[in-house]
Amino acid sequence: MHAQNQRLLDALNACIASCEHCATACLQEQDVKMMARCISLDRDCADICALTARFLARGSEHAQHLLKECAEICKACGDECAKHGAHMPHCQECAEACRRCEEACRMGMAA
Template structure:
């Protein structure tokens, strides 16, 4: 079944896509940061947090959970904090991750009122 066929509206489907994309970008970024030394520890930790919360939020949205608005707020906040950290680093993976996280945060903020 394609995502377009799931029983969620277009905003939720977009947010689910953005959350999974954020999780993927964060896993990549965290893995790259792990090989770059101690100065990347905060970035790595935040990326791991976002990967976990974003996938959880996507799963809750897919099943139309009543807790989704609260998770949307947590996910947006985590994405924004992690994006700020990633933007401090010149590495390509951090810059790509920050861009993806900004989109995810925006769609999660939109879901807070859904």
């Protein structure tokens, strides 16, 4: 596998893990209702990252389409998590993973 694809797959997988962890941690917060958008975006982001990783791994001709959508959802999730990052470390970690993944997806689109 090409080294750039491996870096992209690594970023996607790290984002999946971080989003799953964030969603689970948000469900344990005192005011879960306040975290609803964060949880929803975490789930969407983890799912699109997983689908994108599978398409990339198998060399699908449709992977490029997913990279664009993945970058957009990673940005939305990262922006939302960043709002809570000051008082929720799991959101801060997720925001950082989402930003790295967004950047990797955009670089993958350019390649």
